[in-house]
Amino acid sequence: PHFSFESHEKSLENKVILITGAGDGIGKQAALSYASSGAILILLGKTVEKLERVYDEIIRRGGKQPSIVPLDLAGATLSHYEGMADTISGEYGRLDGILFNASILGNLCPFGQIKESEYDNVMQVNLKSQFLITKALLPLLNEAESASVVFTSSSVGTKGRAFWSTYCVSKFATEGMMQTLADEYKNTHLRFNSINPGPTKTDMRAKAFPAEDPSLLKTPLQIMPTYIYLMDDVSRGINGQLLDCQPS
Numbered sequence: 001p002h003f004s005f006e007s008h009e010k011s012l013e014n015k016v017i018l019i020t021g022a023g024d025g026i027g028k029q030a031a032l033s034y035a036s037s038g039a040i041l042i043l044l045g046k047t048v049e050k051l052e053r054v055y056d057e058i059i060r061r062g063g064k065q066p067s068i069v070p071l072d073l074a075g076a077t078l079s080h081y082e083g084m085a086d087t088i089s090g091e092y093g094r095l096d097g098i099l100f101n102a103s104i105l106g107n108l109c110p111f112g113q114i115k116e117s118e119y120d121n122v123m124q125v126n127l128k129s130q131f132l133i134t135k136a137l138l139p140l141l142n143e144a145e146s147a148s149v150v151f152t153s154s155s156v157g158t159k160g161r162a163f164w165s166t167y168c169v170s171k172f173a174t175e176g177m178m179q180t181l182a183d184e185y186k187n188t189h190l191r192f193n194s195i196n197p198g199p200t201k202t203d204m205r206a207k208a209f210p211a212e213d214p215s216l217l218k219t220p221l222q223i224m225p226t227y228i229y230l231m232d233d234v235s236r237g238i239n240g241q242l243l244d245c246q247p248s
Ligand code: NDP
Pocket: 020, 021, 022, 023, 024, 025, 026, 027, 044, 045, 046, 047, 048, 050, 071, 072, 073, 074, 100, 101, 102, 103, 104, 125, 152, 153, 154, 155, 196, 197, 198, 199, 200, 201, 202, 203, 204, 205
């Protein structure tokens, strides 16, 4: 489904929201936009310098002080996420939202050439980390008055495409995880949905389509209405849906 949504200022006031991959691309923009709407961000990402830049930018724009969690999803285990849950619990006592945004493209190649180590790495970063983070943070989501978990899909999350290899598999499985959780928690104060950003001007897109003219692409800022909508209380009742930022 598609919709047009104008967020009102401070619509995410004091919502505590974790974003994975908050240092760059769409995740960085989501952090800035959520902070502008009054949210308190927990910025998780691999490169600490990028997270610090986002932190500084949020403060410079008058946003609430965020937290930084430098973590490589490729190596993190359940105990890392349980430690993070303890910290969030001590600091805020609840979690109002998670945006699962971080992912890697891996190598685009013929199926027979996918390396096993590459498959494992992409599935760890794109898929298993989401399972572990959700498992560790469910008790904190339950403490929120209303909590929204948003996964990031792709056009290859619902239709297979030649050479898109493990990335495609990980996005289909992400949809499965979202739908399973949505069904399990239906009629509760937790909701689970996913977003397909559509072609968006980021480093990942440039890597996937090196010959494309990036000036023709939507910017991360332009696709933010869908991201804000799913965190905003106005989307209570929306559960198990895949929202497309750029429907054709
Ligand atoms: P980018 O590559 O620009 O940003 C990805 C972010 O994820 C970076 O901040 C990166 O951190 C972080 N990340 C990657 N690997 C890890 C890791 N191992 N541990 C922690 N953090 C990690 O991607 P986009 O902004 O383009 O993509 C965001 C989401 O949108 C992804 O899920 C992608 O699949 C999806 N998407 C994007 C589309 C597009 O056109 N851009 C289209 C369809 C879907 P660092 O920089 O420190 O490595």
